[in-house]
Amino acid sequence: MRYLVFSLSFIISFNLFAQQTDVNYDENEIPDYKLPKLLITESGRKVKNVKRWEKKRRPELLEIFKHEIYGNIPEEIDISDVIVHEENGVFFDGLAKRKQVEIIFKKDDRELSADILIYTPKDSVKAPVFVGYNFSGNHTISYDPNIRLTESWVPDNPSWGIVHNQVTEQSRGVATDKWPVKKMIEAGYGVATVYCGDIDPDRDNFQDGIHPFSYQLGQFRPGYDEWGSISAWAWGLSKVMDYFTTDQDIDSTKVMVFGFSRMGKAAVWAAALDQRFAMCISNNSGCMGAALSRRRIGETIGIITYHFPHWFCENLNKYSGHEDKLPIDQHMLLGMIAPRPLYVTSATADLWSDPKGEFLSTLEAGKVYELYGKKGLPVTEMPAPNTPVSETVGYHIRTGKHDITPYDWEQFINFANKQFYSQPEE
Structure with missing residues (x-):
């Protein structure tokens, strides 16, 4: 039975990939979507304080990510x-x-x-x-x-x-x-x-x-x-x-745990699992990293599970082409890094990783930081290239391709300095 289920999920993923030879990079072609509520528990209760977040909402989100996306250890x-x-x-x-x-x-x-x-x-x-x-x-x-x-x-x-x-x-x-x-x-x-x-x-x-x-x-x-x-x-x-x-x-x-590309996916998941990491940095982590899956632009769940099925647990296959059925999305993963500093980066020519989806996910995660009395992103609109923005949560999109560059590292250092060594305002 296990082999049959896996075979069916593989066939579904293959067929979906075959239908996606033309990858969507057009914002106008993104389907209407509604993000699952970050601060509403599975039982429908609002999360209004840190205690309920830490005792109820965060643990249940962590279990969903383990079971449906990355897999339990x-x-x-x-x-x-x-x-x-x-x-x-x-x-x-x-x-x-x-x-x-x-x-x-x-x-x-x-x-x-x-x-x-x-x-x-x-x-x-x-x-x-x-x-x-x-x-x-x-x-x-x-x-x-x-x-x-x-x-x-x-x-x-x-x-x-x-x-x-x-x-x-x-x-x-x-x-x-x-x-x-x-x-x-x-x-x-x-x-x-x-x-x-x-x-x-x-x-x-x-x-x-x-x-x-x-x-x-x-x-x-x-x-x-x-x-x-x-x-x-x-x-x-x-x-x-x-x-x-x-x-x-x-x-x-x-x-400070950091990662570029698929190692950026690993870094944000590591920071969610292990709260000893004092800061998390995601560089161009894209699909199943910092970017919102529901946008279905650039690399999608169907594409990533077809090409790299070993990255995730097999349960993720059932969401190939059905991102709207996911009980979670990546803004929730980034939210689980709170209250620790979080920095997310994108690149203008890296449409495969969906820069706008990475920004929107980071912006939404700020709602958890607010529970702790900390500030998320200081802007609500995506900043211009090479214009870093930050509070306890930071973001930049730089000109260039899918890469990690000296410019990125300069911003990581500046952000770390701000979080660890800047003096609070009087």
Whole structure:
């Protein structure tokens, strides 16, 4: 029966995708939609205060997102061992120190390890840290030959010397433009990164990442409402946070989780699941990230579940072409990050990620911040490109394509400064 249901959902998704060869980018073609109420409980009661939000509405929303979109994490899996491979080397003209830490997970005869690359200001004690995933290995953010090469599966990219799904020395430093580490260090912040494939390789496999650790006898893939890769990556970020609480160089009360594209989806889900993250930054996260699903513009549920079915739980398939049937939408996910600072970004040429839908979702999430006496976005209309706006919630749309740029990082740093270090007005 389970196979039959899955097969039917796959056929439905395939047929819907076949009908969407012309992706909609026209605002005039967006269907009429009505967002589910953020501050109305499932029983129909209004949420007027923080107590009801935290005790009733937030928990029920969290369960819906787990069951219908990202999938439940079946069991707790703790770090078994920590190996420090490098510590306190001096970098960036003496401004930074570096640490390379391997966290290891074990269960029965299985073992999985993930490398955390950490830079912190040299003279800082307990530095605030930005943490997020990279796409092809920690060594890609620097040309330094001493950064450990991942042994995990990596998507082939011959131009980077990644062949047969294994990295080589040729791929060192290919993503330095995405990671302006020196800029962050000069601003007083640390930065930490992990290769996403160390936790869960980005393919429809479910055999070589963390998922098999939770399988029951005879199980070969997650159940209908069990974790896909987005949840696995979010789980991995929480495990990194577990390590941060033990590291004397890191201020674990000021850890800012960020992500670009699909790692932006993982970042917002991680921040919703784990309230230890002090801030969340979503960069061009799009469908099932920050953007409203009901708008059905750019990438839709039907398209994303067809191309990347492993990212989500199987239950999401039933909403392909039926976004209006979703009991939730992404403004509710962003609302669950309150009262912690939230920053969302878009790009003018990234229509696939629906910039307007990302803005509208962020705007709606501000209603939860108001319960806490905090301010959401300070505007009600989408700002002009390259004009950041922020209170406790921030947003910008920059000119350019689907990417993460030095301009984006400059705004992240400015926003962090405002949240952590600006003095309140008299």
